[in-house]
Amino acid sequence: GFSRRALDALCAYAWPGNVRELRNVVERIMILESRDVLHLEDLPPEIRSHAAPRPAAGEDGPLFMLPDRGVVLEQVEESLVRQALERAKGNRSRAARLVGVSRDALRYKIRKFKLADDFPAPNGGD
Numbered sequence: 660g661f662s663r664r665a666l667d668a669l670c671a672y673a674w675p676g677n678v679r680e681l682r683n684v685v686e687r688i689m690i691l692e693s694r695d696v697l698h699l700e701d702l703p704p705e706i707r708s709h710a711a712p713r714p715a716a717g718e719d720g721p722l723f724m725l726p727d728r729g730v731v732l733e734q735v736e737e738s739l740v741r742q743a744l745e746r747a748k749g750n751r752s753r754a755a756r757l758v759g760v761s762r763d764a765l766r767y768k769i770r771k772f773k774l775a776d777d778f779p780a781p782n783g784g785d
Contacts (some may be wrong), residue, residue: 666698668710673761709761737772740765744778751780 661669674680684703692701701711739758741766747753755765769775 660696662696662698664710665697665702667759668699668702668706671709671760671764672706673763708748717731736768737774740768740772741774741777744769749778749781751778 669681684706686689687703688697688701694701699707713758740754743754743757744751746757751769752762755762758765760768769778
């Protein structure tokens with residue numbers, strides 16, 4: 660298995676080599692590591708670099724507090740994507756870094772939440 664941080668980094672990585680690259684990375688880790696659960700430090704550097712930063716020392720509490728009434732996770736995700744795009748002034752690469760996902764994952768979320776009209780891609784591209 661994978662630790663939460665390792666899995667998050669694997670999901671955030673763009674995988675330019677597609678499934679073949681993913682398979683090769685997992686096979687290499689399985690050969691080199693003997694633990695049952697693989698951690699972030701077991702991943703190649705290019706994938707580790709996509710991991711969300713660790714909380715600063717002394718910040719042991721949760722990053723966000725769940726209100727007693729609960730939330731709709733889709734709405735929270737859409738709000739964060741919108742805020743990242745606003746802060747990055749529509750720059751999709753910078754916005755993707757702000758929310759810790761690949762540019763392709765951000766493009767998917769822009770389509771999913773129908774934000775393309777509010778934040779059009781430069782030169783009309785996607």
